[in-house]
Amino acid sequence: MTSIDVQRWMREFAALIDEHADELTALDAAIGDADHGSNMQRGARAIVAEFDSAAPDSAAAAIKQAGMVLVRSVGGASGPLYGTFLLRMAATTTGELDADTFGKAVRAGIDGVVARGKAQTGDKTMYDALAPAADAFDRSLAAGADFAAALDAMVTAAATGRDATVPMQARKGRASYLGERSVGHQDPGATSAVLLLRAARRAVR
Ligand code: ADP
Ligand code: MG
Numbered sequence: 001m002t003s004i005d006v007q008r009w010m011r012e013f014a015a016l017i018d019e020h021a022d023e024l025t026a027l028d029a030a031i032g033d034a035d036h037g038s039n040m041q042r043g044a045r046a047i048v049a050e051f052d053s054a055a056p057d058s059a060a061a062a063i064k065q066a067g068m069v070l071v072r073s074v075g076g077a078s079g080p081l082y083g084t085f086l087l088r089m090a091a092t093t094t095g096e097l098d099a100d101t102f103g104k105a106v107r108a109g110i111d112g113v114v115a116r117g118k119a120q121t122g123d124k125t126m127y128d129a130l131a132p133a134a135d136a137f138d139r140s141l142a143a144g145a146d147f148a149a150a151l152d153a154m155v156t157a158a159a160t161g162r163d164a165t166v167p168m169q170a171r172k173g174r175a176s177y178l179g180e181r182s183v184g185h186q187d188p189g190a191t192s193a194v195l196l197l198r199a200a201r202r203a204v205r
Contacts, residue, residue: 001097005203006062007051013199014044020195027188031175035076036188043074043082059097063105064090077173078189081113081126082196088112099147103137110134117172124168124175124182126189133158133197151201158197162190 001009017024017040025037047066056062067086070079089105097105110130113119119127136157140150165187170176175187 001059001102001204003056003059003062006059006066006097007055009200009203010044010047010051010062010066012202013196014048016195016199017041017044017192020191024188024192027186027191030185031170031178031182032188033174036078036192039074039076039078040192043070043079046070046073059095060090060093063087063093077117078126078192081117081189082192084112084116085109085130099141099150102147103134103141103150106130106134106137119172122168123172124165124170124187124190125172126187126193128165128168128187129158129161129190129193129197132161133193148201148204151197151204155194155197155201158194162186162194165190 017037021037021041023037024040025034028034028036046069050065050069051062056065063086067083067090069083070086071083073079074083086109088111089109092105092108093101110127113127113130117125117127119125121128121131133154137150137154140153145153163186166185167183168187169180170178170182170187173189175182175185
């Protein structure tokens with residue numbers, strides 16, 4: 001992944017967010033405050049605008065720029081969390097990302113999400129999509145897959161993790177205020193996390 005590929009990743013992400021904004025908002029309306037679609041849309045569009053005005057000259061700079069934009073432009077919990085994810089990814093990145101360094105950077109990003117939000121497995125958050133996705137990516141690489149195939153495995157595992165949030169009771173974030181009434185709904189952040197990884201898959205040829 002070069003700087004160009006990271007920019008493509010974020011543009012694909014912005015396109016997927018636009019496509020799914022209503023769905024994300026509807027999911028957040030059920031167990032939150034109905035702003036996840038607009039939060040993600042504001043953030044993703046701001047990243048694209050930033051890349052349009054000043055193209056970053058390395059993969060790490062592009063990821064860092066995207067992370068800073070999310071922290072700065074998204075008011076909800078998800079902005080700082082995704083922003084931290086990207087900033088931690090950037091901090092571990094030197095030069096271009098290959099499959100191995102991408103996996104390590106994603107792992108560092110997830111550690112950042114946990115450091116910031118304290119989510120654990122089963123809390124019904126974006127972590128429930130991201131953590132199994134990183135595991136599947138590593139397993140796939142260890143089994144000899146190339147970058148694209150490992151990303152396919154990652155996206156599949158993220159979607160399974162997202163679906164598994166439906167029966168969970170939320171223990172973090174706004175949805176946790178609902179207690180048992182959060183059960184039976186798909187987590188909005190786990191849903192957008194799948195889109196972020198699907199976008200990465202599209203960016204890697
Ligand atoms: P807000 O909850 O402030 O309105 P959003 O609606 O944009 O922010 O994002 C909600 C999503 O953020 C949730 O669906 C969940 O996946 C994620 N989230 C909230 N709190 C946490 C946390 N502590 N750790 C990880 N993810 C979290
Ligand atoms: Mg919300």
